[in-house]
Amino acid sequence: MDAKETIQYEDFAKIDLRVATITHAEAHPNADRLLKLQIDLGGEQRQICAGVKAFYDPENLVGMQIIVVANLAPRKIRGEESNGMLLAASAMDGDDLKDVVLLSPSKQVSPGSSVG
Numbered sequence: 001m002d003a004k005e006t007i008q009y010e011d012f013a014k015i016d017l018r019v020a021t022i023t024h025a026e027a028h029p030n031a032d033r034l035l036k037l038q039i040d041l042g043g044e045q046r047q048i049c050a051g052v053k054a055f056y057d058p059e060n061l062v063g064m065q066i067i068v069v070a071n072l073a074p075r076k077i078r079g080e081e082s083n084g085m086l087l088a089a090s091a092m093d094g095d096d097l098k099d100v101v102l103l104s105p106s107k108q109v110s111p112g113s114s115v116g
Contacts, residue, residue, distance in 0.1 A: 016071035017087070017115035018042075019105055025058035030078040037061065039084070041070060042112020049082040055100045067103045067115055 020039040028034035033051045035058055048068065067087040074083040091099035105113075 014071075015069055017067055018070040019065055019109050019111060019113040019115060020046075020068045020070075020084075020086075021111045022061045022064050022066060025056075025061040027053060027058065028078060028080060030080070034078065035061070036080055037086070039066070039068065040111040041068070041084075042110060044112070046083040047081060048084045048086060049077040049080055050086050050088075052086075052088065052100050052102070056102070064102070065104050065108065065111070067105070 018041055020041050022037050023040050023045070024038035026036050028036050028049055031049075033053050034049050035053050035056065037048050037050060039046050039048060068084045069087070070084055072083075072085050074081055076082075087103040089101045089103065090097055091101060105115075
């Protein structure tokens with residue numbers, strides 16, 4: 001994998017990483033690889049769309065805590081609004097994607113907790 005351009009600390013500090021708890025998950029109605037996730041960010045409910053359908057059953061995600069970029073501008077993805085982005089690691093075997101691993105805290109914390 002090619003390294004990305006070096007950024008300054010000030011650029012990184014703009015990213016608001018937070019812990020979210022998944023409260024509901026379902027297949028995206030207009031996309032084969034996406035799931036729609038309802039998340040709790042500590043009193044704020046949001047929807048995000050994530051391309052993890054091939055690796056996760058929606059019912060197994062409910063209650064899971066994940067790390068999200070909370071201050072990413074909302075955008076429409078196949079007709080559904082996504083208001084944030086989850087963080088995940090791609091497990092590769094050469095050029096083949098073998099697994100996607102959602103990043104989550106090692107212990108339960110309050111939704112909305114800051115990461116950094």
